[in-house]
Amino acid sequence: MEIIIISGSNRKLSQSERVSKIIEKIIKDQLNINSYIFSLYSNKLPLWNEEGYGSDEENIINLKKNFSQSKGFIFVVPEWHGMVPPHVKNLILLLGTKPFWHKPALIVTISSSNGGAYPAMELRGSSQKNSHINWIPEQVIIRDVKNWIPVNTDEVYHRLVTSIKVLNIYTNQLEDVREQLSDLEIKDFGM
Numbered sequence: 001m002e003i004i005i006i007s008g009s010n011r012k013l014s015q016s017e018r019v020s021k022i023i024e025k026i027i028k029d030q031l032n033i034n035s036y037i038f039s040l041y042s043n044k045l046p047l048w049n050e051e052g053y054g055s056d057e058e059n060i061i062n063l064k065k066n067f068s069q070s071k072g073f074i075f076v077v078p079e080w081h082g083m084v085p086p087h088v089k090n091l092i093l094l095l096g097t098k099p100f101w102h103k104p105a106l107i108v109t110i111s112s113s114n115g116g117a118y119p120a121m122e123l124r125g126s127s128q129k130n131s132h133i134n135w136i137p138e139q140v141i142i143r144d145v146k147n148w149i150p151v152n153t154d155e156v157y158h159r160l161v162t163s164i165k166v167l168n169i170y171t172n173q174l175e176d177v178r179e180q181l182s183d184l185e186i187k188d189f190g191m
């Protein structure tokens with residue numbers, strides 16, 4: 001699997017899911033590569049803990065395996081209380097280091113009003129230290145998301161398509177980077 005799109009809402013019929021489907025279609029139509037949506041609504045994940053996951057143990061193993069096989073990520077994240085929703089942070093904690101190790105990821109934030117900047121800044125500021133995820137410089141903020149229609153003449157749609165194409169270039173190039181990094185002793189627990 002080339003790219004996983006993380007739909008970052010645990011609400012039913014969420015805007016994150018709608019935007020994720022739009023992204024999946026752009027990838028299919030314009031890049032012709034494999035992608036799929038990992039929804040935090042349909043995948044109910046346990047909270048990270050140190051004592052094991054009981055009946056969810058196998059799910060967590062498969063989650064790590066599937067994310068490790070992916071070469072790039074698109075996070076579709078709603079702004080809640082001016083923050084990244086906790087289940088998105090929980091996913092990053094559960095996955096740990098290997099699945100995201102020096103892989104590129106695109107941030108797409110959404111808001112039903114004028115928000116969206118806070119979760120973008122939060123992800124950039126606090127989530128890469130141990131995951132070693134590589135947030136690419138492009139990012140997309142979709143405001144007034146409930147009324148947003150993805151048409152060619154729309155500026156945000158144009159930015160979204162371009163940013164996905166940028167991510168794809170990083171996805172291809174960072175494979176080489178990871179290969180070269182393998183000789184270095186990089187600590188999982190970053191500074």
Ligand SMILES: Cc1cc2nc3c(=O)[nH]c(=O)nc-3n(C[C@H](O)[C@H](O)[C@H](O)COP(=O)(O)O)c2cc1C
Nearest residue numbers: 009011014015016078079080081082111112113115
């Ligand atoms: C608990 C909660 C808190 C929210 N807080 C904010 C906020 O701080 N800023 C904002 O712009 N929108 C906020 N919203 C509105 C969301 O931007 C809007 O509901 C968006 O569609 C949520 O994405 P979803 O449909 O994918 O869940 C909040 C929504 C929820 C449910």
